[in-house]
Amino acid sequence: MISCDEATAISDKKQYGEATRMERVKLNFHLMLCKHCRAYSMQNNYISRLLSKYLHDSCETDHLVDKEKQELEEKLKIHIKDISKN
Amino acid sequence: MFIFTSANLKFIMQKKTGKNILQPGKWVSLYADYLFNYAITRVNDHNIAKDLVQETFFSGLKGKDNFRGDASEKTWLISILKRKIIDHYRKINSVKGKKEVRMPFYQEGENRGFWLEERVPQSWDNEAEKKIENQELKMILDLCIDHLPEKHRMVFLLKTQRNFETEEICNELDISSSNLWVIIHRARLQLRECIENNWFKK
Numbered sequence: 172m173i174s175c176d177e178a179t180a181i182s183d184k185k186q187y188g189e190a191t192r193m194e195r196v197k198l199n200f201h202l203m204l205c206k207h208c209r210a211y212s213m214q215n216n217y218i219s220r221l222l223s224k225y226l227h228d229s230c231e232t233d234h235l236v237d238k239e240k241q242e243l244e245e246k247l248k249i250h251i252k253d254i255s256k257n
Numbered sequence: 258m259f260i261f262t263s264a265n266l267k268f269i270m271q272k273k274t275g276k277n278i279l280q281p282g283k284w285v286s287l288y289a290d291y292l293f294n295y296a297i298t299r300v301n302d303h304n305i306a307k308d309l310v311q312e313t314f315f316s317g318l319k320g321k322d323n324f325r326g327d328a329s330e331k332t333w334l335i336s337i338l339k340r341k342i343i344d345h346y347r348k349i350n351s352v353k354g355k356k357e358v359r360m361p362f363y364q365e366g367e368n369r370g371f372w373l374e375e376r377v378p379q380s381w382d383n384e385a386e387k388k389i390e391n392q393e394l395k396m397i398l399d400l401c402i403d404h405l406p407e408k409h410r411m412v413f414l415l416k417t418q419r420n421f422e423t424e425e426i427c428n429e430l431d432i433s434s435s436n437l438w439v440i441i442h443r444a445r446l447q448l449r450e451c452i453e454n455n456w457f458k459k
Binding site for chain 2: 220240250
C-alpha cells in the first residue's frame with residue numbers, strides 16, 4: 172500500500188485533474204483504510220472550492236506608475252550614455 | 258533638405274536589410290508595461306517584477322551586439338526576461354530554501370511516509386465554519402498563501418491562480434514535472450494546516 176505522503180500527494184494532483192487512473196486507484200484504496208487521508212482529501216476539495224472562489228487574477232490591476240517609468244527611463248539613459256562612451 | 262540623423266539612418270538601414278534593429282531609447286515607453294505584466298504574473302511582487310524589467314533592459318543594452326535582428330526587439334527582450342525569471346526562481350530556491358526550517362509532516366524510519374501524530378488533519382466538523390461566504394475566511398486564506406515560502410508560493414500561484422499548464426510552468430522555471438508536484442504538495446500541506454489552525458481551531 173502507498174504511504175500517506177504518497178496518497179496526499181496524489182490527492183493534491185487530483186485537485187488539478189492531473190492524477191492518472193492508476194494513481195486514483197491507489198489513492199482510493201488507501202482512503203478506504205486511512206481516515207486521516209480521508210479527512211485530508213475532503214478538506215482538499217473544500218480548499219479548492221475556496222481557492223476558485225477567492226483567488227482571482229489580481230495582477231491585472233498592478234502596473235508601473237508613471238513615476239517608476241520615468242526613473243527607469245533615466246537609469247536607462249545613463250546606461251546608454253556609458254555604453255556609447257566606451 | 259534631408260538630414261541623416263542617427264534615427265532615420267537606422268530606419269533606412271532597417272528598410273534596406275529587412276533586419277530588426279534595437280532602439281534602447283524607446284524601450285521604456287514601448288515595452289516596460291508589457292514586460293512588467295509578464296513578470297508580475299510570474300513573481301507576484303511589484304518590486305521584484307520592476308527590478309526584473311530593469312535588469313532586462315540593462316542586460317539587453319550590455320548584450321546589444323548579440324542581437325542579430327532576426328527576431329523583433331520585443332521577442333528578444335522577452336527572452337532575456339524569461340532567463341531572468343529562471344535565475345530569480347533558482348535564487349529563492351537556494352538561498353531562502355536553505356534558511357527555511359524544514360518541518361516534516363510525515364514520519365521517517367519504520368513508518369516512513371505516514372502522518373506524524375501532531376500533524377494529522379483534524380476534523381473540520383463545525384458546519385458553520387465551513388460556510389464559504391465569509392470575509393474573515395477569505396482574509397485567512399490570503400494570509401496563509403502569503404505565509405508560504407516564496408519558492409512554493411510562486412509555483413502554487415502559477416498553477417492555481419493563473420491556471421498555467423504543468424508543462425508551461427516546467428519550461429518557464431526549468432523544473433521537472435515531478436519536482437513541480439512535490440512543490441504543489443508541500444504548498445497545499447502547509448496551506449491546509451494554516452487554514453485549520455487559524456480558522457477551524459481558533
